[in-house]
Amino acid sequence: MRAVFVALLLLAGCGTFEVYRDTETPIASKALFEPERYVGVWYEVARFPVPFEAGCVGVTAEYQLREDGLLSVLNICRDADGAEKSRITGTAEIVGPGRLKVRFASVPFVAADYWVLWTDEDYNTAVVGTPNGRSGWILNRAPTIRRDRLDAARDVLEFNGYDLSRLEEVSQ
Template structure:
């Protein structure tokens, strides 16, 4: 857990481009847009990661889940769980997300001081079964689904959203 927190802290301090801890997976000259009509209450619950861009803090993780809940103070609770190939939990991190605009969240983890990460919901299907998440700096991106398996049409739509927002699909990992 401490190693995960340290990596997240270093990631927040890294510089964009090839010299930093994170690779950049999108052309940052391409405009990026978050979901303009975002219903946070529909986003709550468990999401399964079906695709992601490689980030050091998720190295070796499969079967990743992210769970969002509503707190009394108006923030969202965040619980991310990493599993190994046998399905055993290997790491978890809890934090909060503040809604700072339509589809735009700032995520903070207490074990990673002074760092708030941009987490933009770029798209969801109409029923909030599939979501695409990214960051303006292009260092991260995920395709999430309400179940571990995703229908081919929704996966293709999610991939199209990433590409439209400047992401390099050749570097996307699918599980």
């Protein structure tokens, strides 16, 4: 129940949440986003701190195409021992190229803008950010990421106005 409450506060914007990007800097989503290539499991390899992921390691996000055109979303947080700490399910509506409107089942009436800012050509690494700058993630198809991919992802975040000094690598 605590995770649901924290997620509700985050999505509703009612809590104290830091902003990690200069919101005066234009932010751009991936123009040639291909949802069918984005589906599957992603490992969170870096993130900006957000309350709903406090203490989480081994975080995964899984997206699947649904018959109604939405994407299903399953986010799992693990503790340091690898045990599942929490999970949240929802849907993502594609509202523009690389732009997802994410709704979680346990957080009614609230949707969050998650923009896919970049993926490599093979959809092995992705950068996701939010226009309000309150969160951002580097995702990878494998639990570990090559240094060149991490550097490219960091460059994308910086280009979109993110303060890289606040980015945290996530243990898998």
